[in-house]
Amino acid sequence: MDLFRLDGNAALVTGASRGLGHALAIALAEAGADILAVDIGELDHVAKEVLARGVHCATRTADLSNLTPDTAAELISWAKAEFPHPTILVNNAGIIRRGPAIETTPSDWSAVLDLNLTTPFLLSSSQERV
Ligand SMILES: NC(=O)c1ccc[n+]([C@@H]2O[C@H](COP(=O)([O-])OP(=O)(O)OC[C@H]3O[C@@H](n4cnc5c(N)ncnc54)[C@H](O)[C@@H]3O)[C@@H](O)[C@H]2O)c1
Known part of the structure; x- marks a missing residue:
């Protein structure tokens, strides 16, 4: 398992x-990475669980829909201000609007594409690179 150690890295x-x-x-x-946890929801429990693993944790409550290049940067x-070595970006936040296609509204469609596609694109392509 030592091959997979991430000591000295930080993951957003x-x-x-x-x-x-x-x-x-x-x-x-x-695996040894410090964690930058971001979510629209509560993150205190994540900080506690991460710290219990002997690494550092920074949390930020944020709605990641409707990001712009500026807010992504x-x-x-x-x-980068929290940890000098953020090398990993996990674009996990996403939503599903489950239902028959005929009942899916343009607003549902936009909300899903926005968070599930545009947000990862903006975070991954930010000039302020992880
Ligand atoms: N679980 C599956 O079977 C499955 C299958 C395919 C894809 N996915 C994708 O994997 C990812 C995680 O799935 P999951 O089942 O753990 O989902 P989940 O709904 O359990 O968790 C999603 C997390 O994203 C957060 N989130 C939602 N909207 C947000 C917003 N606007 N800003 C910031 N944070 C927000 C939620 O608070 C939650 O903590 C999603 O992108 C999902 O679409 C999941």
């Missing part, structure tokens, strides 16, 4: 409050 995980993002944040912490700047 979006949607880290629950589900896959939460599991990824804990797994990355167990600001988020990456925050990550």
